[in-house]
Amino acid sequence: MVLRGTLQRETYKEIATDFDCSESHIREISSELWQILSEELGEDVSKTNFRSTMERFQVSHSLNFAQDVVAIGNFNICGEARHPLNRPNSHPPNQETSNSKPTKTLYQDLNEMPELGDFYSRTPELHTLTGISGIGKTTLAVQLVQQIKDEFEYAVWYTLDEFPTIEKFQSNLIQLFSNSEKQDSSPTNQKRLPLIKYLQNHRCLIILDDVHNLFCSGELAGKYKPEYEDYRSLFKQIEKLSHQSCLMLIGWEQPREVTQVKSQNTALRTLQIKGLDIAAAREILRDYGLEESDNSEALIHRYQGNPLWLKSVATLIQDLGGGLTELLPNDTLLLPEDLKDVLQQQFDRLCELEKQVISLLAKESQPINRAKLLENDRIPASDLLNALQSLSRRCLIEQQANFYTISPVLRQYAIAHTV
Missing domain, CATH: 1.10.10.10 (Winged helix-like DNA-binding domain superfamily/Winged helix DNA-binding domain)
Structure with missing residues (x-):
């Protein structure tokens, strides 16, 4: 019942009501369930990430949960009371299929990647992430990177907050490649290749967060600051030349080179992040004790499901000790100071x-x-x-x-x- 309710985006309270039991009992059972799944899958599984975890697991391992099934969304739920991972014909986690070619991971530098925290129902299918502040771009990217990082020889995350020049950026990456290939470090024998050559020779994942910091303020979107102009050539080179790597850009605005490419034949993809749906946004309000209010859906619509906006307003309401109806009558909008900032x-x-x-x-x-x-x-x-x-x-x-x-x-x- 917990699996069904989770897939239908129900809260623990709604699941308990559906099956005429207490919410505390559902939470206790759920805790045991997520622990079992976490141990079986070798990663942390919770109510908030269960859908995305099983979606990825099902695709990766071609699971057929049971012959007697009930279809809910993209998932097949067992019709029998047995664990799907114990079925003789199913693939256990991390088992390589006969056609797969495991990637040897040489290096991962994800020190600048933020902690994931709460993840509210996103399906990560992206190469470039854009969206207004607070919409969840970085959170979504972190979720994606955690899922796919072991498919690459190199996985590196850089935050472009007061980032150095492109010379420094490329030098850091090339040094990384050179060291892992155990090249002679003496200046006379060093044979460093251009960055694009390493991206062609190795399967790399490079994430650039806050890419909007490359662009000027007070100008139309996407105009490079003079000291970062060379990033334009790098992005064009990566987009046009053949290689086996992925570059992910995250920011409030896109490089103009990205917006100019509309062809479906290119390997470049963009995804503008929108607000959360009602069910996922209610997960945020639940954390602030506001989920059960009659005005919760109106609040979500008013703030367009933006996670940061909702958290800011929910914190203010919580601090004031008032309810939604009292503090947000009719179409009233609150703009807390942190949201204004x-x-x-x-x-x-x-x-x-x-x-x-x-x-x-x-x-x-x-x-x-x-x-x-x-x-x-x-x-x-x-x-x-x-x-x-x-x-x-x-x-x-x-x-x-x-x-x-x-x-x-x-x-x-x-x-x-x-x-």
Whole structure:
């Protein structure tokens, strides 16, 4: 019953109600279940990551759980009371199939990779991650890296927060490759190859977090700072040349080289992260004791399922000791100071043209047609279209067909901070 309820995104309380038992009993049984699965699979399994863990495990090992099955989502649930991993025809965890070719892992440097923490129902299928601050890009990437890192000879995570020049970046990577290949370290005999050659010779996973730090503030999205301009050539080289490695970029905005590639034939993929769905967002509210409120779904919609926004507001409500109905009547929006600080960081990156467009959109409570926007007498048409494109790349505006809008949270902040 716990497995079924988890796959259906039910809370422990809902599972207990469905089967007429106490929530404490369900939690006790669940703890035992997750411990069993963790031991069998050789990794930590919990209610929050069970779906993604089994999804990956099923694909990796081609499990057929049982002949008598009930289909729920992408999973097959045993119709018999026996452990699926004990079936004679199933593959035990970590067993290599006859066609697989194990990768020899030479080196992993994931010291800069954050701890995963809570993971709320994401399906990681990505190479490039973009999205507004707090939406969960890095968390999703950490979950993915934990799953696939052993498929690469090298796995390296760099955070581009005040990162050094590309010369330093490439030198660090090349040094890593050279040392692992046990090349002679003497200057006269050293034969270091260009970085792309190592990516061609080895299967590497390189993650660059906070890639937006490569770009200028006060300019349209994706313009490189002068000292980081050479990253443009590196990204183009990795995208165009044949190799067996993966480069993952995470940030608030994409390099312009990425946005210019729309062909389905390229090996480049992008994923813009949206807010959590209702079921997953309720997991956050549950941690703050707000899940059972009648207004919880409205709160999730109001803050668009953004994990950081929800946690910030939930913390404020919890600190004040009040309920959702009392503190958030009707369509009231709260902007805690820590949330304002996060929004200010993104607004500080905007150029004056973008701020003007945000101001126009903030005055409209409903999506506004592009043709009507172009009728304004403040911004030339060409400049306005460029600003719309840039704001879209920053994930600060939403577009449906020819209509544009901004989220209620950004609207309230913009009204108070733009002219």
